[in-house]
Amino acid sequence: MNKKHFIAIWLSNLSIDLILMENPHLKYKPVCILRTCRQQKIISKVNHNCGSSNLIEEKQLTDAIVIEPNLIVKKALPLKKKKLYLNKIIFWLSSITHRISVTKNSTIILDLSHTFKDSYVDKIKSFLKNSHITAQVGVAHTVGAAWAKSHFLKKDMVGNLIEDSIFNLPIKSLRISYSSVKKLNDVGIETISQLEKIPKNDLYLRFDNEVPSLFDKATGKEDELLPIVKTESKFQVKIDLFVYPSCKYQVICLTKKLIMALCIKLKSSHVSAQNINIIFNSEKKLRKIIKINLTKPTNSHTNIVTIFVEKLLGQENIPEIQNIKVETPKTYPVLYKQKELLDSNTVKEKKNTPLKIDNNDISQLVEKLGSRLGKDSVRIFSPGESHVPEKSYIFKLPPHNFQINNWPIQNKPRPKILFEPQPIIMLKQIPKSNNHKLPKLFYWGGQKYKILKAIGPERISSDWWLTKRDNENSERDYWQVKSTCGSHLWLFNSKKKFGVNSPSDKWLIQGQFS
Numbered sequence: 157m158n159k160k161h162f163i164a165i166w167l168s169n170l171s172i173d174l175i176l177m178e179n180p181h182l183k184y185k186p187v188c189i190l191r192t193c194r195q196q197k198i199i200s201k202v203n204h205n206c207g208s209s210n211l212i213e214e215k216q217l218t219d220a221i222v223i224e225p226n227l228i229v230k231k232a233l234p235l236k237k238k239k240l241y242l243n244k245i246i247f248w249l250s251s252i253t254h255r256i257s258v259t260k261n262s263t264i265i266l267d268l269s270h271t272f273k274d275s276y277v278d279k280i281k282s283f284l285k286n287s288h289i290t291a292q293v294g295v296a297h298t299v300g301a302a303w304a305k306s307h308f309l310k311k312d313m314v315g316n317l318i319e320d321s322i323f324n325l326p327i328k329s330l331r332i333s334y335s336s337v338k339k340l341n342d343v344g345i346e347t348i349s350q351l352e353k354i355p356k357n358d359l360y361l362r363f364d365n366e367v368p369s370l371f372d373k374a375t376g377k378e379d380e381l382l383p384i385v386k387t388e389s390k391f392q393v394k395i396d397l398f399v400y401p402s403c404k405y406q407v408i409c410l411t412k413k414l415i416m417a418l419c420i421k422l423k424s425s426h427v428s429a430q431n432i433n434i435i436f437n438s439e440k441k442l443r444k445i446i447k448i449n450l451t452k453p454t455n456s457h458t459n460i461v462t463i464f465v466e467k468l469l470g471q472e473n474i475p476e477i478q479n480i481k482v483e484t485p486k487t488y489p490v491l492y493k494q495k496e497l498l499d500s501n502t503v504k505e506k507k508n509t510p511l512k513i514d515n516n517d518i519s520q521l522v523e524k525l526g527s528r529l530g531k532d533s534v535r536i537f538s539p540g541e542s543h544v545p546e547k548s549y550i551f552k553l554p555p556h557n558f559q560i561n562n563w564p565i566q567n568k569p570r571p572k573i574l575f576e577p578q579p580i581i582m583l584k585q586i587p588k589s590n591n592h593k594l595p596k597l598f599y600w601g602g603q604k605y606k607i608l609k610a611i612g613p614e615r616i617s618s619d620w621w622l623t624k625r626d627n628e629n630s631e632r633d634y635w636q637v638k639s640t641c642g643s644h645l646w647l648f649n650s651k652k653k654f655g656v657n658s659p660s661d662k663w664l665i666q667g668q669f670s
Contacts, residue, residue: 161272161295164302165249165280167242167262169290171232172201174241177288178233186211187228188220200232204290246385248283252276257382263306265299267382296322299382300374304329322374323349330370336363348374391429392483393417400476404468407436407477411468412461414482419457422487428453429484432460436477444474453488522554539564544618545666546576568614569636571646571667578665580647594635594647600665605639612636613649636669644669 167173176183184205191200197217210223221227246256246264255267268276277295284291294305304322308329322329325348328337339362345351351371359368372378393414401407411434422429430453434446448463468474525534535551542548581599597606612635632648639645646667 159297160267160269161297162299162302163266163268163277163280164294164296164299164306165264165266165284166292166294166303166306167245167264167289168292169201169204170238170242170262172203173289174233174238175230176203176205182228185228186224186226187230189230189232190217245287245289249280252279254384255382256385258385259303261307263303265302265382267384298374298376299380300330300370301376303331304374323347323352327351330367330374332363332367332370336367339363340367391418391421391425391427391487392481393421394479394481396479397477400478404471404474407474407480408465408468411464411480411482412457414480415460415464416457418482418484419455419460422455422484425487426490427487428455428490429487430454431486432482432484434464435481435483436474437479437481438476439478444471446471455490543616545570545574545616569669571669573668575667577648577650580663580665582663594637595663598663603641605641605643605645607637608640609638610635616648634666 171189172187175187175189182203184207185203186206186208187203188199188211189201190197192198199211199213199215199217199220202211202213208224211220211227217229242258242262246258249256249264249266253266253268253271255269257265257267259265277293280293284293292306292309294302294307294309296302296305301322304325305320308325309320309322326346327340327348327350328334330348330351340346340351345354348371351367356368359371369378373380395410395414397410401410415432415434418429418432430450432448432450434448436444436446446464446467448460448467450459450463454460522534522536532553534554536554537549538552540548540550578600580595582595582597583599583604584595584597594607594610597604599605613633614635616632616634618630618632631651633651634646634648637645637647645665646669647663647665649663
């Protein structure tokens with residue numbers, strides 16, 4: 157069974173590190189932060205890069221000024237800024253594991269149970285060094301041991317190993333209270349190894365459950381629950397430029413690639429974004445932000461790029477860009493919906509409600525048109541008695557005081573645009589023995605069409621008892637097809653009677669659904 161592994165990162169001097177980040181010129185100068193204790197000003201944190209061995213913490217300010225006359229006193233940054241930078245560190249650490257906990261005294265615990273690798277320690281070390289963060293790192297099989305090593309095992313930043321023992325560390329490394337530490341020190345117990353020799357019953361009688369419980373948690377005899385910080389993944393992409401773009405069109409090309417990369421991240425995480433910020437930074441600390449606010453969340457780059465181009469071209473001055481960053485502050489889960497193949501009527505028949513028509517208004521309109529154009533010039537559509545599509549309607553003269561009735565409801569979907577059958581040219585040849593199959597690629601109306609989806613066939617027979625012409629005296633297999641260009645067409649395969657294939661069989665098109 158694999159052992160548990162924990163990494164503790166103690167940001168021992170985060171307050172000073174944040175001040176030095178905002179004031180790089182103070183990096184090697186004596187800087188300190190104060191705290192007030194019993195109306196006395198005491199040094200809380202110092203800059204260890206200044207090289208002064210006499211400037212130590214917990215010393216009074218008056219004594220420190222005597223040792224370092226050039227001592228610079230700074231006010232600690234607001235807690236809000238400290239939390240903001242701490243969240244940035246946690247976000248970076250989430251690339252290693254999402255099981256992250258933050259304890260008191262700016263200590264971050266990583267739970268790497270069953271996923272630990274030695275390379276993670278080197279990776280964390282490199283990140284902390286490049287970020288100019290003062291930290292101590294401890295690696296152990298328990299949370300308590302990792303915390304103790306990070307605070308009290310003084311080697312280099314990540315010098316301690318998993319095998320290093322904590323028994324030689326002071327008892328306060330077990331995270332017990334100050335009063336308990338003082339009581340133990342009074343009886344000569346200063347290290348964990350000395351505490352181990354005391355019977356547990358005596359510890360329970362003197363310290364209740366605090367000391368023995370924390371000792372068992374640190375040594376692995378008792379499990380410790382780790383409160384996990386919820387980290388929201390932040391989606392951003394960035395590019396650093398070595399040469400400044402010479403025109404807006406170069407900026408558009410670079411930013412378009414970043415927007416596409418961000419959308420790929422969104423799609424892979426099954427989320428979408430509604431607000432996108434495009435940030436341009438320059439060496440002179442000038443920042444220009446273009447905010448894109450969409451009406452609906454999306455993870456497609458098309459609309460984002462279009463809006464960005466319009467906004468950028470409307471800008472008068474753009475600073476010398478050193479880097480470009482595209483980010484979204486908030487994401488939304490993608491809600492998937494079932495998409496129908498073609499028309500909704502093909503899956504579920506809709507109940508058509510009859511329209512309410514005022515026959516008096518229609519009669520008056522027909523009389524006015526007849527008086528102006530001539531009575532023989534006005535025709536109306538009327539349902540035909542044939543089930544053949546091109547014969548399902550007729551033109552006729554409107555009768556006197558006629559009434560318009562609703563057309564019969566079709567059991568099958570019919571195209572919105574219906575015309576006389578027109579032949580198509582198949583560009584992808586199909587053997588004659590299989591010409592009942594759909595053409596994959598055809599030419600009609602001056603355009604090529606490639607079939608993407610199809611529904612059918614729907615068999616319609618001709619009025620064989622009324623006509624004897626070859627084209628009409630046949631059966632038709634109708635198909636609804638959707639092409640790659642988005643056209644929704646109505647094709648049919650004209651056949652002879654009884655479905656016997658012959659060289660005269662051919663494909664025709666008769667309507668468009670949209």
